[in-house]
Amino acid sequence: MKKSLADRIEQYLKVLIERSEDKQIEIQRAELAETFSCVPSQVTYVLNTRFTEDEGYLTESRRGGKGFVRITRFHFESDAAVLPNRVELMRYLEKLMEEGIISQSEQGMLNHLIIYAFRDITVDQRNRLFKSLHHVLTDYFNQTGQS
Amino acid sequence: MKKSLADRIEQYLKVLIERSEDKQIEIQRAELAETFSCVPSQVTYVLNTRFTEDEGYLTESRRGGKGFVRITRFHFESDAAVLPNRVELMRYLEKLMEEGIISQSEQGMLNHLIIYAFRDITVDQRNRLFKSLHHVLTDYFNQTGQS
DNA sequence: TTATCAAGGTCAAATAAAGTCAAAGAAGGA
DNA sequence: TCCTTCTTTGACTTTATTTGACCTTGATAA
Incomplete structure (x- = not known):
């Protein structure tokens, strides 16, 4: 199966999370989009489809200046x-x-x-x-x- | 999380409050603004968004000469x-x-x-x-x- | 008592993120 | 092929922050 953009972003984020001390990372949506040369809403899509509560992830965010998206993997x-x-x-x-x-x-x-x-x-x-x-x-x- | 100015002022104040004897501090708005090199209304903004009653804080103030802002963290x-x-x-x-x-x-x-x-x-x-x-x-x- | 000046307050504009939604495109299966 | 589902894109919306011009209040010196 050829990896879609969404798949690659997903994998990228999951690696970051697993490497992190507390299974939690913070990103800037626009910046990540930049990294993958895509529109920011693509990141939102990945978050909505791959980092759901059912999958064991919690996402929080803040809009506006110095905004961020925080993804936490909770420990079952x-x-x-x-x-x-x-x-x-x-x-x-x-x-x-x-x-x-x-x-x-x-x-x-x-x-x-x-x-x-x-x-x-x-x-x-x-x-x-x-x-x-x-x-x-x-x-x-x-x-x-x-x- | 990249800290916004508001975040940093918030943190600064919270540290002061926690260190204080009676969980209460008095500041001068203009002086604090000076410390963070920002406009005074920025301080007001921080007070309004981060030191609300819901968060367990009470703020009082006085205008004019010898004015001040007092922030109290209620004792739970x-x-x-x-x-x-x-x-x-x-x-x-x-x-x-x-x-x-x-x-x-x-x-x-x-x-x-x-x-x-x-x-x-x-x-x-x-x-x-x-x-x-x-x-x-x-x-x-x-x-x-x-x- | 009043005028002056030294605070703090308000409000709205400018800017900086992130979110929503629907349309268009791509991939896969019947 | 045709249908369904997943992905990609972008225009538009909402929210958070920063800044500054202008307003109000209180103390005090004259």
Whole structure:
């Protein structure tokens, strides 16, 4: 398969990320485009198609003067430790759904929150929060008489 | 990240604040501008964008002779400092409910979580989490096509 | 009490990034 | 070939920063 421009930019960025100390790099979109002699939006395209959350990447950016794009590869390894708690919490939500206490869309929303809203904190704290969430939800549904 | 002037002034001030006895400093706008060889309004800009209440800072000032700008970082002993973020997030949920994106009971459940599930962590982290929650919810409802 | 001057504040223009979106082109598969 | 999907491009949009002209406020000397 012949490598497309997008493929080459992807590879270039991934090498940089893997070499970096903290699996995180910052680039300037226009500058990178310059390097590959393409339009800046090409870089955006690569980011959108190859550095998605699903692939384990987080991208942030700032516009305006001295703007940048930061790409972080998050470590699934370190996530391992939270997994039990996360899975436990998600399983609980599933149960709530099966019992008709929450709807399917509510389950979806909460799952989404669980996956994406707690990335920025330590594993330790995530664990505690997941437990806390479980607990508080249980309380809540007991109070409200449901279940 | 290539630091913008605003970034550098921000950092400078934050270091001063953290070093200070009472997390509070007083500066002269013009003098600081002089230090960074920029116009005074640049300092105002930094204050407005980086030392907001949401970020946990309070700024006061006096014009005229012997004028000053005082920046205080609130001491996160109480919940006071999270209040803005919590209120903001709850207001957002209210809006979602009014727009029919979430139901009243969903709003109730999420509010409950907000109030009770994050008690055990530092105010600082709670602030970040509330912002993250807001962000992730917005993403979620955009993706799912609602609103 | 008033005039003067020394602060800080406001606002909008100029500039510097990055993002969006849709059209056009290329590659691959049925 | 024809259809679908992925890539490339560029015009236009949004956001962040920097700068400067002009405004407001407060202290103090006359």
